[in-house]
Amino acid sequence: MRAPAVFLVLALPLWLAAVPLPAPAASDWAGVDEKVVEKFAQEAGRPPREPLINTDRGDLLLFVFLVAGAAGGFIAGYCYRALFPPRGGRKG
């Protein structure tokens, strides 16, 4: 288990360090749904419509992302605790 964990810990900084390096296309880091999906859709005359409830406004999206990340992490941790109790009994 240690080997994969060590690999991931070492690989992550290398991956992040490589991100700012020059990219062949415009480096705006847009998602592939814009770069690929919507691009082809626009060319085919089927541009995307505004969603029913649009949260992509200002910092609202950032807030939603933060809440979702915190909630997801909490849920995962809660379930993890139930499934993988500490070895040797409860501590602390």
Next chain:
Amino acid sequence: MVTTRRVASNRRLRRGLFRSRSGIGAAALVLGWCPPAWAMHISEGILPPLWAGLWFAVAAPFVWLGLREVRRRSGASPHFKVLTGLVGAAVFVISCMPIPVPFTGTSSHPCGTGLAAVIVGPAVTTVIAAIALLLQALFLAHGGLTTLGANIVSMGVVGAYAGWLVYAGLRRAGFGLVVAAGAAGLVSDWATYAATSGELAAALHGGATFAATFSAIAVAFLPTQVPLGVLEAVVSGAAMKFLLARRPEFVGGSPAGPV
């Protein structure tokens, strides 16, 4: 004879399960707050109505099968609901993680459905993906209600089943669980984007051939998804190694996969 330690362990597990008895419900609630995943989701309104309806029809039986599987296994295993909650939350986090890919200038997200299919099975993974995609479409301005069927098919059906089939096949061929899980993660990621390419090409090829449009879209995905697929393979393999070390009963060890 049940030992004192096992009784205490079972009691702790039942308390944990009782407290987290709505693991699936909580995960569904969390998935509702899943922020936009900047990746393979087809946005609202892109697909013509006929194609949108077709993909709903394709997705529906798989979702139904998944719900039936959830009900069956909830009764059969005390761990199942909590494990599904954990897997659901993990898929949510993974699919909401836009990862900038070096040298490409774009970002995308892994899918997590390959690993989920290995742990809880492809049918349940379809349900997990469907919940996430529905709530994203409703509340998070990502994906779309009209394109929900297509997104479920690509991520929850093709991604999940492709990953699981690769996993099962490699296990039958004698490969280890870690290698098989890593391959499942890789293949499910690539299969998801291949399916998305197919869905878009089928609906939008216009005067060009389906094959030409499919190739153009798939090639456009390649620079981002090749490295992310490899990343997903590494993470899936590492997760399997962890499960084998701590709770091997969750992954069964059989070619069919999880308990």
